[in-house]
Amino acid sequence: MLRLHGRLWLELQRGHRLIWAAAGRPYVQSIQCRRRSPLRPLNSVTDLKPHTTLAIFAKPPVPGAVKTRLAARIGAEAAALLAKAFVEDTYEAVAQLGFRVVFASTSEAPIEGFEAVEHWDQGEGHLGRRMTRILGRALENSEVAIGIGSDSPGCPTQRICDAAERLESGVADVVLVPATDGGYTLIGLRACTPELLDGIEWSSPRTLEQTVARLEAQGLEVVLLEPWFDIDELPDLVRFMSAVESRPAVAPRSAAAIETLKRRGLVVPTLSVVLPVLNEVTRIGPQLERLKATPGIDELVVVDGGSDDGTLVVVEPYVQPRLMAAQPSVLLLRCEAGRARQMNAGAATASGTVLLFLHADVELPHDTIRWVDEALAEPNVVAGAFRTWTLDDDGKRRRPWLHLADLRSRTTSQPYGDQAIFLPRSRFESLGGFADLELMEDLEFTRRLSKLGELRVVPACVTVSGRRFIARPVWYTLCVNTFPLLYNLGVSPRVLGRIYRAVR
Structure with a gap:
């Protein structure tokens, strides 16, 4: 697993092309990196059980209100069906890790099918304020708080475990998993203030860069793990479809939803x-x-x-x-x-x-x-x-x-x-x-x-x-x-x- 100081990683990203195999293998970079200090092996994720709260940021999968950029290309009903499957795959993957798992929802009502899972309302404000509100709440009873999106099904759970281990061991103050669109699919931290993520341009190719700069300006040690992707646009869905076609087990609910849409005659326009x-x-x-x-x-x-x-x-x-x-x-x-x-x-x-x-x-x-x-x-x-x-x-x-x-x-x-x-x-x-x-x-x-x-x-x-x-x-x-x-x-x-x- 790559471990790089945030600013260095950004510079290397500009000079080295990230490659993702369609079969779903992890990214590979044309560089070799060594850890600055040895980390104790993570023998069991249950070691972190009392210390980590993981929040899944999600919208209720209602047609017309979720995955709107994707819906513009494939229709609101199809986008909502996929969004529901993404949430299901994400929860089923992280529920096995032994963390305390909550949903950070944009609605006070629980997401259908997950009524038994604790739901926290994200509240008002820009994305940065909503994230810090949820992560700050998680830190009230946990040493580590991790936030992930619900639109990255199939993300290797080892990335989440590695993030938790780095935070708990004190190697990092903040851990991010970069996304290929310039944002990030995971953020983990050990301390949080409401204004921690203010002044960032969200949903922008510069979101990750600005986040790293702001965190480092506050004296925080930032670690970036290997990148993953989220599914916001049609090209993202096309890549994901190619991946799950050969390895449906990585996201079984999403793979089934795609097959359902294909049977209904969905042709993904590209x-x-x-x-x-x-x-x-x-x-x-x-x-x-x-x-x-x-x-x-x-x-x-x-x-x-x-x-x-x-x-x-x-x-x-x-x-x-x-x-x-x-x-x-x-x-x-x-x-x-x-x-x-x-x-x-x-x-x-x-x-x-x-x-x-x-x-x-x-x-x-x-x-x-x-x-x-x-x-x-x-x-x-x-x-x-x-x-x-x-x-x-x-x-x-x-x-x-x-x-x-x-x-x-x-x-x-x-x-x-x-x-x-x-x-x-x-x-x-x-x-x-x-x-x-x-x-x-x-x-x-x-x-x-x-x-x-x-x-x-x-x-x-x-x-x-x-x-x-x-x-x-x-x-x-x-x-x-x-x-x-x-x-x-x-x-x-x-x-x-x-x-x-x-x-x-």
Whole structure:
């Protein structure tokens, strides 16, 4: 078990990638750490029985009131069913440890099925105040207080025992189990004041870092154990499903709930973004950073068409395998140049149930997943796209005529590729993907889609670089927006391609 001083651990985390095997094995770091001082072996968890109170922080599993971020993707009823199973697995695991176990609930009423277990109301205030209220109460009759969430089923109980042992032995004042999303799934301590966790940004990638900094500023010795994960977002659930599929015994109630949902026809939607690129060295890095920070994106597939400007050098450090991190996985492919070929290759490799095709010079809105989910939830909608808002690259200079290019996105029923077309993978595959055309492959594709149902252009904008229009006179902008008409009149994509000529 790794034991690191809090600040050192944070620095090492920045430099070393955490790997979690889908089969549920613990994290492994590419570093070797030694304990600063030997600890007595924990021969029996019953040794800690009189000294430790463990509080499970949980909400009653009521549809619409629990796992709301997950519910937005799979439905409130399914999220509540999973939340109930998570609570059951968590309690059954810790009940065997010999600690005093209580529920720290957001309701005065006991959680259904656990009426015999002591319940403490978390009370009012931010999460930090509610945590210290519960932990402080636990310390009134125990030497050690530990708080865990109910949304980390399958977490090895040895982590809890190790936390208790370090606290009771005096090695640490506070013990944390980091979560892969920047928070933590366990906190244990020997003393607590109401303001101990004030001034922390909760549910943030910086929650752990800020917590460690605040605790150390108060002179407390902080120990961080090996990380685990909690299940807040759809990517977390996908990883958990992969783990329990091979080892259902680690969380039997959760595994059973997942099987129940599958029998009811639940298909967990996952979003893969396909980015065809060619010589985008200045754009691809910032684009990947934005996409990694966009909620709801599960996978990024970058398809390079033969760049020779250093694009690959920029992309390669971002590459990380599927199901190995809290952020979206990033894949890199190489294929023959041609936007249609590149997008087809990316779609064939992507694992998502929903595909979104994005150009390197187009920025998605932060709430992309909301618009994708809402559009595709309509039974008559076969695909969707966004409106465009075209700007100078520096975002400062004013060229109002650039917005002439945006009129088309508000009036056409057949979106262009720069509108970030999205659709279910099954529909994309049934249509055979994009036709291998020099230009207008997007329009040709949406023409086929429109015969199947509605193409919904959502009332949200992607930000498009005006680089091609800035490099050409105003008449060029007007000309390009006539391309759909010219194409429909029979003008060859090859001819239109010569007019379009890429400007980078």
